[in-house]
Amino acid sequence: MTTTHEVTNQVPPLTGHDTADYAVFEESLRREGATSALDDLHEVGRLAGTAHSIALGDRAEAHPPVLHTHDRYGHRIDQVAYDPSYHELMEISTGFGLHGTPWASDDPHAHLVRAAKLSAWGPVDAGHQCPISMTYASVPALRVDPSLAAQYEPGLTAAGYDPSFRRPADKQFLTAGMSMTEKQGGSDVRANTTRAREQADGTYRITGHKWFTSAPMSDLLLVLAQAPGGLTCFVVPRVLPDGTANGIRLQRLKDKLGNHSNASSEVEYVDAVGWRLGDEGRGVPTIIAMVNMTRLDCTIGSASSMRAGTLQAAHHAAHRQVFGAQLIDQPLMRNVLADLAVEAEGATTVALWLAALTDRAEAGDEQAAMLRRVSLAVSKYHVCKRSPIHAAEALECLGGNGYVEDSRMPRLYREAPLMSVWEGSGNVAALDTLRAAAKQPESLAVFMGELDEARGADRRYDAFVDELGSAFTDVETIEHRARRVVGDMATALQGSLLLRHGHPAVADAFAASRLGRDRGDVFGTLPTGLDLAPIIERCTPKGTGETQDVIA
Numbered sequence: 001m002t003t004t005h006e007v008t009n010q011v012p013p014l015t016g017h018d019t020a021d022y023a024v025f026e027e028s029l030r031r032e033g034a035t036s037a038l039d040d041l042h043e044v045g046r047l048a049g050t051a052h053s054i055a056l057g058d059r060a061e062a063h064p065p066v067l068h069t070h071d072r073y074g075h076r077i078d079q080v081a082y083d084p085s086y087h088e089l090m091e092i093s094t095g096f097g098l099h100g101t102p103w104a105s106d107d108p109h110a111h112l113v114r115a116a117k118l119s120a121w122g123p124v125d126a127g128h129q130c131p132i133s134m135t136y137a138s139v140p141a142l143r144v145d146p147s148l149a150a151q152y153e154p155g156l157t158a159a160g161y162d163p164s165f166r167r168p169a170d171k172q173f174l175t176a177g178m179s180m181t182e183k184q185g186g187s188d189v190r191a192n193t194t195r196a197r198e199q200a201d202g203t204y205r206i207t208g209h210k211w212f213t214s215a216p217m218s219d220l221l222l223v224l225a226q227a228p229g230g231l232t233c234f235v236v237p238r239v240l241p242d243g244t245a246n247g248i249r250l251q252r253l254k255d256k257l258g259n260h261s262n263a264s265s266e267v268e269y270v271d272a273v274g275w276r277l278g279d280e281g282r283g284v285p286t287i288i289a290m291v292n293m294t295r296l297d298c299t300i301g302s303a304s305s306m307r308a309g310t311l312q313a314a315h316h317a318a319h320r321q322v323f324g325a326q327l328i329d330q331p332l333m334r335n336v337l338a339d340l341a342v343e344a345e346g347a348t349t350v351a352l353w354l355a356a357l358t359d360r361a362e363a364g365d366e367q368a369a370m371l372r373r374v375s376l377a378v379s380k381y382h383v384c385k386r387s388p389i390h391a392a393e394a395l396e397c398l399g400g401n402g403y404v405e406d407s408r409m410p411r412l413y414r415e416a417p418l419m420s421v422w423e424g425s426g427n428v429a430a431l432d433t434l435r436a437a438a439k440q441p442e443s444l445a446v447f448m449g450e451l452d453e454a455r456g457a458d459r460r461y462d463a464f465v466d467e468l469g470s471a472f473t474d475v476e477t478i479e480h481r482a483r484r485v486v487g488d489m490a491t492a493l494q495g496s497l498l499l500r501h502g503h504p505a506v507a508d509a510f511a512a513s514r515l516g517r518d519r520g521d522v523f524g525t526l527p528t529g530l531d532l533a534p535i536i537e538r539c540t541p542k543g544t545g546e547t548q549d550v551i552a
């Protein structure tokens with residue numbers, strides 16, 4: 001065969017590395033006294049980096065779930081069929097305890113450890129992490145009713161996966177989803193029209209539609225519906241105690257921008273049987289306990305995506321030559337990589353810190369619970385908003401290859417906006433922060449008190465926090481300014497954590513660019529005079545053992 005050319009200067013695939021080999025993980029676990037979990041974390045990271053796991057994610061993405069509304073004889077079955085790769089991913093994730101296990105653990109760092117593992121596993125496939133996250137999040141909401149919690153919690157927190165369509169009582173392992181959003185409004189759930197009628201036996205019959213319900217094969221769905229006493233939360237199992245299918249009609253699966261391995265459905269409830277969770281009229285506060293946990297996972301997921309994008313970009317730059325030098329040594333590319341890395345470190349640090357606060361709040365620390373309330377709202381807004389622009393820049397670091405599906409960067413890019421849309425889109429998340437502060441002014445005071453802890457570490461930080469303190473005085477215009485104020489709160493929080501606990505070079509770059517505002521309006525505009533070498537070193541993957549590419 002005639003040879004036309006040799007392939008040179010192409011980058012080896014990033015396989016065979018430990019995705020948990022990221023300094024922020026170890027630093028965060030060490031800070032919280034959770035180093036005994038490091039071995040387990042690295043086990044997750046090593047598996048996430050294997051060619052097999054990467055191929056599983058590719059397969060699940062390439063073979064989206066299929067809805068079967070009827071069997072061949074015309075009976076309604078309302079079943080979603082998933083590719084075997086999806087089930088294997090679910091089995092691995094639940095085996096690692098990424099779903100409900102922290103709620104059944106007596107490890108004082110269970111939520112932090114789970115967050116680090118979820119983050120390390122994140123880049124494999126985002127889609128299946130939706131039911132993992134909803135299962136995790138369902139437990140605190142279920143606890144509103146101890147008898148329902150006793151019924152379902154063991155299955156939601158046991159480490160294992162059973163996708164069979166059977167009565168929850170017959171299954172050792174369960175998953176849960178949530179069904180709130182209707183056609184006329186998702187953010188404004190109080191506009192829900194789905195109705196619930198109480199029966200003589202104390203159950204309710206639920207009738208109406210939901211415009212978005214992900215993972216509809218979950219064993220139970222937490223559904224909002226209008227009962228006589230107002231909007232109420234219900235536990236609606238897919239299979240009833242008598243073994244028959246509940247009245248849940250799956251109409252269609254959404255054709256989504258990304259998140260292809262996950263089924264997101266349109267549903268109609270037709271006299272579905274539901275068990276009331278919490279009092280009538282308390283639907284929103286009840287389900288908020290679930291939403292708050294999925295918001296934590298949105299923050300963890302966006303931070304994980306930023307870390308993955310940064311690592312891919314640094315890996316590419318470390319192996320690619322341009323204009324006679326390694327790309328990673330070109331001054332302007334160093335600026336871009338370091339800027340991406342600083343963003344990812346700030347996001348990962350705050351995400352893990354929020355998970356650690358969850359541990360403390362669960363142990364009864366009320367101050368931690370208040371701090372978490374505001375800090376989570378600001379971080380859900382800010383971290384999830386930064387992720388799409390971060391993904392676009394990371395993709396560009398790979399040049400044309402980054403725009404091609406093989407690189408998996410388009411997947412990262414398509415996935416990125418979802419975390420901001422879901423569970424309180426940008427504006428709603430920003431406004432939620434203001435609402436929390438107005439409803440519970442002491443929570444804002446606790447938040448500002450946390451920021452004070454880092455005072456004196458950096459003059460740019462002190463000035464930034466001083467300015468933030470005056471942002472709340474003009475109440476008339478605060479809603480108009482919500483994105484700015486909440487974004488600044490999130491930036492200050494990340495700054496305080498990095499200055500106290502982060503690597504000094506990362507903290508300095510963060511302070512100069514984000515707090516001192518010495519930067520342009522895109523990534524790669526850090527000012528001169530910063531020590532970029534350790535920042536880039538920390539985000540460049542080491543020890544890529546396998547060099548074969550992955551073909552799913």
Ligand SMILES: Cc1cc2nc3c(=O)[nH]c(=O)nc-3n(C[C@H](O)[C@H](O)[C@H](O)COP(=O)(O)OP(=O)(O)OC[C@H]3O[C@@H](n4cnc5c(N)ncnc54)[C@H](O)[C@@H]3O)c2cc1C
Nearest residue numbers: 178179180181185186187212213214422423425426427428
């Ligand atoms: C892939 C995917 C999966 C999903 N899975 C589920 C699921 O499993 N269960 C479920 O219940 N839902 C699910 N959702 C729905 C999601 O939670 C909603 O789409 C989201 O809450 C926004 O609601 P909406 O689409 O009705 O938009 P709207 O509420 O109409 O919001 C539109 C825009 O208006 C903004 N906005 C709203 N209120 C205000 C205000 N007061 N001031 C200023 N701006 C405002 C919002 O920020 C947003 O940008 C899913 C969505 C997606 C994309």
